[in-house]
Each structure stands twice: as structure tokens, then as C-alpha cells.
Amino acid sequence: MPFSPTLRLLAWPATAAALDFWARLRHVVAGALRTGRPLALWREPGAPHPRLLVARSLEAAYTGLPPALDAQAPAGFAFFPFQDSDHNPAFFLPADVQYDLAEPAAVAVAPAARELVPSLTAWLAHAPEPAAPLAWHYSPRPAPPTAPAAAYEQLVRQGVAAIASRQVTKVVTSRAATRPLPPGFDALTAFRHLAGQHPRALVSLVSVPGAGTWLGASPEILAEVSADGFFRTMALAGTQPAVAGQAPQAAIWRQKEIEEQALVARYIVSCFKQLRLRDYLEEGPRTVAAGQLLHLRTDFEVDFKNVPHPAALGTDMLRLLHPTSAVGGMPKAAALGFLQQHEGYDRAYYSGFLGPVNVAAPGISRLFVNLRCLQLRPEQAVLYAGTGLTIDSDPLREWQETELKMQTVGSELMRGRAT
Numbered sequence: 001m002p003f004s005p006t007l008r009l010l011a012w013p014a015t016a017a018a019l020d021f022w023a024r025l026r027h028v029v030a031g032a033l034r035t036g037r038p039l040a041l042w043r044e045p046g047a048p049h050p051r052l053l054v055a056r057s058l059e060a061a062y063t064g065l066p067p068a069l070d071a072q073a074p075a076g077f078a079f080f081p082f083q084d085s086d087h088n089p090a091f092f093l094p095a096d097v098q099y100d101l102a103e104p105a106a107v108a109v110a111p112a113a114r115e116l117v118p119s120l121t122a123w124l125a126h127a128p129e130p131a132a133p134l135a136w137h138y139s140p141r142p143a144p145p146t147a148p149a150a151a152y153e154q155l156v157r158q159g160v161a162a163i164a165s166r167q168v169t170k171v172v173t174s175r176a177a178t179r180p181l182p183p184g185f186d187a188l189t190a191f192r193h194l195a196g197q198h199p200r201a202l203v204s205l206v207s208v209p210g211a212g213t214w215l216g217a218s219p220e221i222l223a224e225v226s227a228d229g230f231f232r233t234m235a236l237a238g239t240q241p242a243v244a245g246q247a248p249q250a251a252i253w254r255q256k257e258i259e260e261q262a263l264v265a266r267y268i269v270s271c272f273k274q275l276r277l278r279d280y281l282e283e284g285p286r287t288v289a290a291g292q293l294l295h296l297r298t299d300f301e302v303d304f305k306n307v308p309h310p311a312a313l314g315t316d317m318l319r320l321l322h323p324t325s326a327v328g329g330m331p332k333a334a335a336l337g338f339l340q341q342h343e344g345y346d347r348a349y350y351s352g353f354l355g356p357v358n359v360a361a362p363g364i365s366r367l368f369v370n371l372r373c374l375q376l377r378p379e380q381a382v383l384y385a386g387t388g389l390t391i392d393s394d395p396l397r398e399w400q401e402t403e404l405k406m407q408t409v410g411s412e413l414m415r416g417r418a419t
């Protein structure tokens with residue numbers, strides 16, 4: 001996709017001729033981090049290349065509202081917490097500086113960031129230090145408390161009791177776990193590896209002062225507005241391990257999982273109804289693979305041609321959907337109240353949402369639920385995972401499911417100094 005004509009392209013100097021895309025990317029990331037700027041690196045499902053976006057300052061990245069998903073809205077990368085708070089503010093990183101493998105010869109600078117041109121030009125000519133560790137942003141908050149198996153199983157029992165007493169219909173409990181970082185762990189190398197491992201996920205590495213650094217491989221689209229004029233979302237729920245050599249379509253699902261996923265699909269339909277939208281396509285549920293796991297997924301699609309106010313649809317749906325019943329529960333307020341009271345830790349950006357808005361071109365946005373992610377800390381990683389509960393949930397199985405989900409990014413921590 002060619003860059004917009006309003007962007008100023010800074011060509012790499014001749015001294016960078018021997019550097020490949022990844023070495024150049026590392027250099028731009030190093031420069032952004034040493035000057036304290038927020039950044040997002042991501043690879044969309046099916047895309048051949050990652051993209052890097054750097055915001056000119058932290059102040060320029062604070063936002064109160066969910067992003068507007070229409071072609072007139074500013075371009076940037078949304079990074080939203082599970083629940084907006086002083087501790088976990090919502091960010092929209094403006095697309096001030098971009099680097100993209102589709103245009104490896106130049107770094108693009110937006111008009112709002114013109115004042116960065118002299119220092120960025122100097123930095124591109126500065127010899128990279130490939131062995132120097134990158135100065136990732138870390139959250140100033142302490143690592144969240146981690147729940148051992150017995151505590152998580154107790155939380156599940158409380159969730160099942162809340163369902164039995166009809167306080168909620170569904171609730172998605174979750175937990176955090178910390179793991180030591182292996183010696184020489186490099187988040188950029190881990191990103192590259194995850195991107196290779198998960199071609200159908202949004203693989204992301206986001207680093208923002210105050211919010212910290214988050215690495216993930218999400219299988220779940222929250223809201224997408226596509227170039228061909230469609231709004232898309234999905235109901236993703238139900239989990240089982242993939243069996244080597246067996247096609248996902250061969251998986252058999254228990255009633256519990258079928259019901260759990262159907263609730264999420266119903267929730268999406270109720271959002272369409274609130275917007276008086278009757279003309280949508282619903283396809284599924286079918287079994288899909290996400291790394292080593294299988295999920296049930298129903299895809300929803302709305303043709304903008306069939307909508308009276310198409311410009312507002314993406315924005316309105318996003319506001320209704322987040323947090324979906326795939327990460328919170330149903331009814332929404334009661335489920336969130338339960339989690340507030342019983343979950344016992346701060347989810348921060350886990351089960352929030354993230355993704356590019358109008359970056360590839362005006363009118364193209366793809367927001368994902370921030371799942372299968374970790375938060376990077378100076379000497380450890382915090383892993384997060386949750387499980388949707390129903391009345392039939394078995395505490396031990398739910399614990400095992402969180403262990404499996406943590407493997408998606410957790411496996412990167414077992415790799416040591418990767419190549």
C-alpha cells in the first residue's frame with residue numbers, strides 16, 4: 001500500500017545499505033524507546049509484513065474515548081484497557097512515524113510530527129548497536145498478585161455459584177501468573193518468532209510509558225471495518241486442545257462449550273438489535289485453530305450498503321461490544337461487578353483491545369481483543385488467561401485451560417536467547 005502523499009519520507013542513508021529490514025526496525029525501535037516515545041509493532045492476520053508506528057509523545061497518545069471507526073478519523077493504533085481507569089488509561093497512538101516492510105527504504109513522518117525530522121534523520125545515520133538491550137517501557141505498578149491453582153479453582157466455584165443463583169448468566173474469570181525472563185530474552189525476537197508461529201493471529205508488541213510493554217498473539221477480532229465496505233466481528237468461545245494430525249473440523253464439543261459460545265453470539269446479535277440493524281450475515285459456529293487450541297467461532301458481517309448511517313456503525317458497535325461476553329460475561333454490568341469483587345487482581349490491558357485504525361488506508365480498521373498476551377517487566381513476564389464459566393464448569397479443568405492459554409505466548413519464555 002503506498003504511503004499517503006502528506007507523509008514525509010526519510011530515506012535511509014547509504015550507511016544503512018547493509019542492514020536488513022529487521023536490523024533497521026530494531027534501530028527505529030531503539031531510537032523511539034530511548035527518547036521515551038510510545039510505539040506499536042504489529043502483524044495482522046494474513047499480512048506478509050509487520051508495521052511499526054511511533055507516536056511523537058505520550059501526551060499525544062492519551063485519549064478518553066474509544067476510537068472512531070470511520071474513514072475521516074485520525075490514523076493510529078488503539079491500545080485500550082479492560083476497564084478505563086487512572087491506573088490504566090486508554091491510548092490512541094497517532095501514526096506519527098511509521099516503518100513498514102512494504103517500504104523498507106524509508107521511514108514515513110506525518111505532518112503532526114514534522115519537528116522530529118532533524119533528530120530522526122540524525123538517528124537513521126547513527127550506527128546501530130544491535131547487541132544493546134532495548135529500553136522498553138515498564139509499568140510503574142507492582143506485578144499483579146498471582147493465583148495458585150487452589151485460589152483459581154475457588155474463584156471458579158464462586159463464579160459457578162453466581163450463575164446458579166442467577167446473579168449472572170455467564171462470567172469469564174481470569175488470572176495472572178509470573179515467569180522469570182530467560183537470560184538474554186529479547187522481545188523483538190520473540191515478536192518475530194510469534195509472528196512466524198501464528199499467521200492467523202494479530203501478533204503485537206506495544207510499549208507505552210506508564211502502561212508498560214505487552215506482547216501477544218490474539219485470535220479474536222473485536223471490530224473490523226474493511227476496505228470493501230463491511231463491518232465484521234466474531235463470537236469466539238469454547239476451548240479445547242488441538243490434537244496433532246487431526247483437522248479442527250473433526251473436533252467434538254460438549255454441550256457446555258456450545259452453550260457458552262452461543263451466549264457470546266447472542267450478545268453480538270443483541271448489540272445489532274440495539275442499533276436497529278436487521279440486515280447482517282451470521283456464519284457458524286465452526287471450529288477454528290488458534291495455536292495449540294481450538295475454539296468455536298461465529299462470524300458476523302454487515303454490508304455498509306444496507307445501513308442507514310454507515311459512518312457511525314463501526315464506532316457504535318465498538319462501544320457496545322467492549323468488553324464482550326467472551327471476556328467479561330452476561331449481563332455485562334453484573335458480570336463486571338462479580339469480577340471487580342472476586343477476581344482479586346488488575347487485568348490492566350489484558351482483555352482490553354488493540355489494533356490499527358485508518359493506518360493502512362482511511363476506512364480500514366482492525367481491532368482485536370488483547371488475549372494470549374504477556375506484560376514484560378524488567379526481570380519477569382506476567383502472563384494472563386481467562387475461561388468462560390457456565391453452570392457446568394469444573395474448577396480443575398478451568399485451571400488447566402488457563403495453563404494452556406498461557407502457553408501461546410508463554411512458550412516464548414522457554415526459548416532462551418532466540419536467534
Ligand SMILES: C=C(O[C@@H]1C=C(C(=O)O)C=C[C@H]1O)C(=O)O
Nearest residue numbers: 236237238239326385386387388
Ligand atoms: C479469556 C480468554 O479467551 C476467551 C475465552 C474463551 C473460552 O472461555 O473458551 C475462548 C476464547 C476467548 O474468547 C483468554 O484467552 O484469556
